[in-house]
Amino acid sequence: MSCPPLLALDDLRVTLATPRGPVQALHGVSFEIDRGQTLGLIGESGCGKSLTALALMGLLPEGARVTGSLRLNGCELLGQPEADWCRLRGNRLAMVFQEPMTALNPLHPIGAQIAEPLRLHQGLGAHAARAQALRLLQRVQLPQAASRLDAYPHQLSGGQRQRVVIAIALACGPDLLIADEPTTALDVTIQREVLDLINELVAEDGMGLLLISHDLGVMAETVQRMLVMYAGTVVESGPTDALFARLAHPYTRGLFAARPRLGWRAEAPGDGQRGQRGRRGRRGHRLPTIPGRVPELAELPSGCGFADRCALAIDDCRRTAPPALEIAPGHAARCIRLVEAGGAA
Amino acid sequence: MSALLEVDQLVKQYTLPRQRLLGRPPLVAALQGVSFALQAGRSLGVVGESGSGKSTLARLVMALEPPSAGAVRFDGQDLQSLAPAALRRARADFQMVFQDPFGSLDPRQSVGRIVAEPLTARAGRPGSSSRAEQQARVGEMLDAVGLRAADASKYPHEFSGGQRQRIAIARALVTAPKLIVADEPVSALDVSVQAQVLNLMQDLQDSLGVTYLFISHDLAVVDRVCDEVLVLYQGRIVEQGSPETLFQAAAHPYTRTLMDAVPRAQPGVRRQPLVPVVPVDAPSGCAYAPRCPLRQAQCLVEPPRLRTLDRSSGQTHQAACHLAEQVQAGWTPA
Numbered sequence: 001m002s003c004p005p006l007l008a009l010d011d012l013r014v015t016l017a018t019p020r021g022p023v024q025a026l027h028g029v030s031f032e033i034d035r036g037q038t039l040g041l042i043g044e045s046g047c048g049k050s051l052t053a054l055a056l057m058g059l060l061p062e063g064a065r066v067t068g069s070l071r072l073n074g075c076e077l078l079g080q081p082e083a084d085w086c087r088l089r090g091n092r093l094a095m096v097f098q099e100p101m102t103a104l105n106p107l108h109p110i111g112a113q114i115a116e117p118l119r120l121h122q123g124l125g126a127h128a129a130r131a132q133a134l135r136l137l138q139r140v141q142l143p144q145a146a147s148r149l150d151a152y153p154h155q156l157s158g159g160q161r162q163r164v165v166i167a168i169a170l171a172c173g174p175d176l177l178i179a180d181e182p183t184t185a186l187d188v189t190i191q192r193e194v195l196d197l198i199n200e201l202v203a204e205d206g207m208g209l210l211l212i213s214h215d216l217g218v219m220a221e222t223v224q225r226m227l228v229m230y231a232g233t234v235v236e237s238g239p240t241d242a243l244f245a246r247l248a249h250p251y252t253r254g255l256f257a258a259r260p261r262l263g264w265r266a267e268a269p270g271d272g273q274r275g276q277r278g279r280r281g282r283r284g285h286r287l288p289t290i291p292g293r294v295p296e297l298a299e300l301p302s303g304c305g306f307a308d309r310c311a312l313a314i315d316d317c318r319r320t321a322p323p324a325l326e327i328a329p330g331h332a333a334r335c336i337r338l339v340e341a342g343g344a345a
Numbered sequence: 346m347s348a349l350l351e352v353d354q355l356v357k358q359y360t361l362p363r364q365r366l367l368g369r370p371p372l373v374a375a376l377q378g379v380s381f382a383l384q385a386g387r388s389l390g391v392v393g394e395s396g397s398g399k400s401t402l403a404r405l406v407m408a409l410e411p412p413s414a415g416a417v418r419f420d421g422q423d424l425q426s427l428a429p430a431a432l433r434r435a436r437a438d439f440q441m442v443f444q445d446p447f448g449s450l451d452p453r454q455s456v457g458r459i460v461a462e463p464l465t466a467r468a469g470r471p472g473s474s475s476r477a478e479q480q481a482r483v484g485e486m487l488d489a490v491g492l493r494a495a496d497a498s499k500y501p502h503e504f505s506g507g508q509r510q511r512i513a514i515a516r517a518l519v520t521a522p523k524l525i526v527a528d529e530p531v532s533a534l535d536v537s538v539q540a541q542v543l544n545l546m547q548d549l550q551d552s553l554g555v556t557y558l559f560i561s562h563d564l565a566v567v568d569r570v571c572d573e574v575l576v577l578y579q580g581r582i583v584e585q586g587s588p589e590t591l592f593q594a595a596a597h598p599y600t601r602t603l604m605d606a607v608p609r610a611q612p613g614v615r616r617q618p619l620v621p622v623v624p625v626d627a628p629s630g631c632a633y634a635p636r637c638p639l640r641q642a643q644c645l646v647e648p649p650r651l652r653t654l655d656r657s658s659g660q661t662h663q664a665a666c667h668l669a670e671q672v673q674a675g676w677t678p679a
Binding site: 044045158187188189190191192214215216217218219220221244254255256258259260261262263264286287288289290293294 | 506543564566568603609
């Protein structure tokens, strides 16, 4: 038998305790990431992507119940004592958060914050940890790293802070890096630098990467495989190139169409000329929208979670949750109307 | 036709904390001589990275802060010359929509009160409306932004992000303003909701003829909704033109960089990694020269002026770059 994948999620279900009673937030999420592989998780707010990341880090909110299986290097993580989680977090599993200002402690110099996991997990002394922190800062290409070791977060720009957060995540050479919207708070030019850096480091170290984002463009350029989540369910999954070449699920299609694109005039022939455009020309090219809104977790319909917003929904869609249907090798979608959606072969 | 909004050589400097006990506190120039005119019923987009002066421009146009130099003229009137009471009356004509629909609505006020607030600010003055009239107007506005009049009695927490932004737009529209300054109105929203709000803003422009000053860091959003685009870099306009010309034939290397950095959702297309530019010190030259991959000796000593590019199409496309023609021709560093 071949060695187990780096990370394997199988039918992960999470139920959260809310003031209105327990609410199921993840409805059976399964995926695998191997060493050196990059996986993207995309979806709108409230679809469960950050919750999946928190479950992987063992950081679910108080009162949450988890079932299913979550294995790292073949070892089951669910149900292990908190002390074991503490040994993994920041060591084998590391996370880069969205907002670098709040992820860093404003009262400690950045050198000490990078050294913290090294001292905690690897037992390095103060000197050795500081030297290693400097190497990490150089690795994430922070300019003038040596003189910045004693700088405080407020003295750095947003992009530089995110580099520091990445340095902390990489400190112990993790097996799996989870990046939850790592560039959402950054300018586009800086976003590009940070994504290039993450990609480079993942390739060098051969770790697995789980990238969470709401931006289809970021996904297209960064990850090998992607999962589209909606209302706590993975509705479509596949290799990035195949998925973009054939958007199968109606939700994925809606998400893709609703995105404003630079150079859309070139894609809409006849509207490229100024003068004929004016009000009317623009009006002819409204952005396609997905009607309605993401349903409340507590009010999820019984069948397909997207049925109430889907133009193709039929009665069968509302009866039972649709199974994952394979469209091409490795490319699957949870929709029984794939042929009508134009996503089937 | 005179412009609805004229911004003339606008300069704004902020004083930084004193670094030494004696000596002047350092200044930072957020805007360094920005001029433009916006015609009624049109949309002007302002793009740039954080720190480029976009939000400072919004605050000055809204007369929330006085400029250090230069003037903002609204309907031909210099806003700084108005007496406080006159300015307050004039504010009915220009309103603002903020980025964060969670922070910009008071959680303890009902939606009806939030939307009516710009009207109640005028209560007791000539031309103010009665309570019943106000309520009718609020209902009308909620209807215009796609909410129900019955939603007036609810509170902000009962709404999703997109619906809250609709409430914020209804509040901005309630005084029937001529100009709406929208500072990143959709950047806190999900993609599908963002599309709904952008379509709504366009519909309202079509039906009410409102003018937008639309501030965003997202080039694709600006390309979608605006008739004209300004690119700001360190408080200066580096390029200006219609989105068609500007995004199809960008003439400033900064605009190019911004466009290249936008991730395109195209399968199988992987970008080339960025070629790092060795920063240089050019205190007297072009502000962008330290980051510019195309800089020449001239750029380090002579600041470029914003100049009109000679294009037969007859459109005003301006750029502040010595090498604008070469950049447009697609010149890349060897």
